[in-house]
Amino acid sequence: MGAVYGLAAMGITLIWGVMDVINLTHGTMIVAGMFSAYLLVGSAGVPVYATLPIVLVGGFVAGVALYTIAVQRVVGQAPLMSLLSTFSVNLMLIGMGTAVWGTVLFNVPVALPGLSLGRYTFPGTHLMSAAITVLLAGALYLLLYHTRIGKAVRAVSGNREAAELVGIPTRRVLALSFGLGVALACVSGVLIATLFPFTVLSGDPYLLKSFVVTILGGLGNPVGALIAGVLLGLFEGLTTPFMPVSWIPVIEFALFVVALIAFPGGVLGLRSARPH
């Protein structure tokens, strides 16, 4: 479960780290992933895990479009502006979603045999999700650290003007990272949809979790996000026997604020602290 939080957070941490834009549509993009999986499985009969590449590409295209429409003009301005612009896009998407689907529960049926290990049984969907997450995290890591594109992304993230001076097409790189971030959100939405039922409004808790994971894992660090996601998942698993589930947001939020104040560079601190 935690691995999926990590995947969800990778999208936000990528965008945040590279262009200093906090993508508030993230939660809704996760939900968009859920719904595309639901529609593809339900009406086109595509097997669930085969929807992943489709959603990945679709999410990428949506992300690039979103970047061009709403984000391009506010990159590099005060954080207030990009927050507000992604927030308003989010409002529109949620408004349309609730108008079309209402707020009833949906779920994607998956039959996958579980794996028994002694006294414990791991549901197949959980294992599959974890495996896919690790795979994607690995792919993202390779992309960022072992290709020219990744090098460009990291250069823009480090210093945009300098990157532009040495001839990197920063606009395209920014659009690319935004697309990637949204695509990751959508994919994690598909995986979450195989685990839990969902509504149009399910995005917010995942958005909050993604922030917590991002802060814990360090900005712009996919591997940190994965580790922090697993930690958060474990933490939730360990606390649920002792308290009602509805208290979890309170605890996660407290964790978020404490982490922000105590470790501005991320608890795993793999990247140096940046002034905020």
Add this chain to the structure above:
Amino acid sequence: MNLLRRPFFWIIGAVILVFALAPAYHGNVELRESLLLATVYITLASSLNMMLGYAGYVNFGSIVFFGLGGYFCVWLMSAHGWPLAAAALAGGVAVSAAGLLFGLGILRLRGAYFALSTIGVIEAVNAFVTNFAPWGGSSGMYLSPVLFEPLGGARHALWTIYYLLVAVMGMSLYLSYAVKRSKFGLGLLAIGQNEGAASVLGVPAPRYKAIVYSLSAFLPAVAGGLYFFKGAFIQPPDAFDLQLSTEVIVIAMLGGQGTVAGPAIGAFLYEQLRGWLLTSPTFANFQLVVAGALLLAIVLFAPGGLMGSLYRRWPRLRGFLE
């Protein structure tokens, strides 16, 4: 008071007078209900504006003050038999104090991080109240109709609440104005421009931010008390409605953040627009979409809002409208 000599002071007074007299003159209940909503919007927006427009801190959770104020007031009245005015004021003071304590904590975060944490505040407070048994948990609290008696029955009470809300709105406008004209306000504006530079020049940024956070909590909390008393019912989804919080941001941006008149004009326009959208069959479901599109358009193309474009066209307006 040199404020008294400024024309804008009297403009605010005239607006309040119109609000107070218009529905009474016609005895028009429909107009009163519509204006009542406008007073709530104006109170919320001009209080938020002190955070958003002056100090440059986005608070996505400003509605928490409104909801908590409502809860305090309803709880004091139903469980302890307090009169309305005392309960609403006590709610304001309590929420303000809580805001001060809380502000000292989360205002150590800057810019975007603060904005994110306010989303967390709304989620956390909502979860807390939903689980808090003395406040009725997820089913909320009802007020017995008997409580309307001291105000001369339900019908009369609605008028009293309306006048009280108009008074609260007036206070919020004057407060916003007085803050803007004060040294404190200048400090806030400096923080909004560049917090680091402001601190270096001797603006006690952490203290100012905490004070303005708590100040922006007070009147919304009082208004919340009055508003939920009017409905005689409060439950978490109504009290901590993220949508209302959003609308307040849209309103402040629409009118022009950082100005005193902007949020008021924005609130009035938005209230009219909303009424029209809700009654028109095509758009009834798309209210959020419209609010979102409006906000996006303002952010991308006119970050100064309505007041910003007015100022650009007629710079001399700056002398009258603030």
